[in-house]
Amino acid sequence: MSTDHYDVLIVGAGVAGSALAHALATITSKLRASPLRIALIERSMSEPDRIVGELLQPAGVAALQKLGMESALEGFDAIPVHGYCVVQSSRNVHIPYPDGRQGRSFHHGRFIMALREYAKRAPGVDVIEATVNNLIECEHTKRVLGVRATRPSTIGDGSKGEKESFYADLVIIADGCFSNFRNSVMGKSAREPATRSYFAGAILKDARLPMPQHGTVALVKGYGPVLLYQVSEHDTRMLVDVKHPLPSDLKGHILSNVVPQLPASLHVPIHEALDNDRLRRMPNSFLPSVEQGGKYTKEGAILLGDAWNMRHPLTGGGMTVALNDVVIISKLLAKVDNFTNWDQMSDLLSRWHWARKPLSSTINILSVALYDLFGADDECLVVLQNGCFKYFECGGNCIRDPVSLLSGIAPSPSLLAYHFFYVAFYSIWVMFAHPHLVNNPVNGEKPILARPPVWEYPYLLFKSFRVFWTACVVFGPLVWSEIRWW
Structure with missing residues (x-):
């Protein structure tokens, strides 16, 4: 089966994918007689549940404002963040954001759903729930022409739906840190993410942080840091850095080695959280960005977000980088008349690569x-x-x-x-x-x-x-x- 041809097809409706679908549709609708046809494909449109991507720095908030998406932070109990408190033994130091700037912390899934609502309302955007199986490439030139994807079964018997082919002049891969298509797009330029450690995450109930509405970074002697920040009125996210090799008893390791070095006000909420909930792990990976376009990547496809560039989540900068990338590339793409002209696209990607470098x-x-x-x-x-x-x-x-x-x-x-x-x-x-x-x-x-x-x-x-x-x-x-x- 095949669908109509799109101008742009975006794989992944996370932070980068949803924001780009909205931004590109909104900008081009003002510049063109008819808006671009954009397909935003996501495996599941249900609310995602992750333990990272829950702190947006002030520059990320500013990027949302530039994209006209600032209200995506409203209506779901997001918490203002005014800076950091760094704790070492019994000492702490206050590190406020300058000039009254604020970040936001929240449950990741609620923020994603707000971004997806923006994408759904954008002119010319089709939001499609389907699992992308593979890229469609030209047999001779290897140019990426689209994707094959499987929609969820509507029968209810667990069977898979029929594969469909979605074609586009430009395919943008934004399927996250565990990208299935990074190597396909980058080819010989692809690099594997380097994983230094893991974050073990849990939600603390009604915990009292050393400084309210501040991210807390606790330096634990002999072990990795612990990051805490409030994500809703009653919930506080705790992320414990755990290095290789992972201990066989992760909860025991945290209770014996980490908790005694944290502020006393957190001990009871941590014990309750570890008793009542499971610890979830997320790899902390680093992946430098590689210039795209020209000889570096396959024609017709672009990587965006964590599929292309990752950093350690300790500083909470991932979403800020992704949204800033969207601000820059959406303006560049909006001026392109023909996405199939790869010489023009390669020049655009080079300009994007170096424009994003300072941040x-x-x-x-x-x-x-x-x-x-x-x-x-x-x-x-x-x-x-x-x-x-x-x-x-x-x-x-x-x-x-x-x-x-x-x-x-x-x-x-x-x-x-x-x-x-x-x-x-x-x-x-x-x-x-x-x-x-x-x-x-x-x-x-x-x-x-x-x-x-x-x-x-x-x-x-x-x-x-x-x-x-x-x-x-x-x-x-x-x-x-x-x-x-x-």
């Missing part, structure tokens, strides 16, 4: 670099983590600039490099000049703090070189992955 590179690099510091697992990284925390305690631009980078307000890789290496040098200064714990207090003993004696300076000088080298090893490969020409 995407900043958030991508920061997400992994910050995870390496917050999940410190060797001596030098612990020094950098401690220096980073003390750097935040300095206040002023030591907070304003980093949180502006994290939230997407200041998309500047050069500013990120400046502060990252400032933290590295400040961490070295802290080793020499700040008091350190010199005993291991037990049975109510008072902790003793003292500056390192002079005779330790030769060793600390040697350690300083190791710390700086570790900072370079963390930051350098991330920068290279973003600036290299494919």
Whole structure:
């Protein structure tokens, strides 16, 4: 079976796919006599249930406003977010968003359903519930012409519906981090996502965070960080970073090793959540973006969102990058007269790739670099983590600039490099000049703090070189992955 021919076909009605369907339809309806025919295909139009994609940074909120979709954040108990609280042992530091900017946190599925409603109302958009089985390619040129998909059975006996062919001048793949078509589109340019750890997620009921309406990042000694943020009036999402190899008893690991290091107000809600609900896991993957078009990808197809580019979810930047990508590419695509002209499309994709770089590179690099510091697992990284925390305690631009980078307000890789290496040098200064714990207090003993004696300076000088080298090893490969020409 076959359907009518579309101008654009989008696979995946998640954040990127739904937003692009609405944006492209809305922009072109104002520029053309008749709107584009757009098909948005999604395997299931029921509300998705995920443990990540629940925090939208201020730059993501701004991108929604540019797309005319700001009301997608209303009507389903989304929570304003005013910044972060970083907790280390009994200390915490307040990191507010600058200039009164706000993010939002919410149940992921409710936000997706709001975005899909926008897509359904957009002119010329057909929202189709079907499972895409494979791409349709020209036998001779290998150009992507469309997709084959199976609609859900309407009989109710569990049988599969008949496969249908959907054709389009341009196919956009936005099927998420577990994309089935990434390798097909990228070919030899495809790279496998690198998974460093997993987030184990649970919902806490009526939990009291150290700072209400702030994301909480708890630094757990010897283990990965814990991220908490309120997603509705009574629900708080907890994400526990768990490194390889995964413990056989995940709940036991969290209760024994992680919970004792978290604020006391969270202990009871966490115990109740782990007793009453199952822990769900999500891989934390990193996938640098590869330039599309020309020789890099198959003609007729584009990757968008997590199918193309991923970063560590610790900083909550994924949806912000995706929505910013939609803002840029929708404006570029709206000016295209012929989507089948691949020379023109390749030039467009190159311009899109580099136009998105300031924001995407900043958030991508920061997400992994910050995870390496917050999940410190060797001596030098612990020094950098401690220096980073003390750097935040300095206040002023030591907070304003980093949180502006994290939230997407200041998309500047050069500013990120400046502060990252400032933290590295400040961490070295802290080793020499700040008091350190010199005993291991037990049975109510008072902790003793003292500056390192002079005779330790030769060793600390040697350690300083190791710390700086570790900072370079963390930051350098991330920068290279973003600036290299494919």
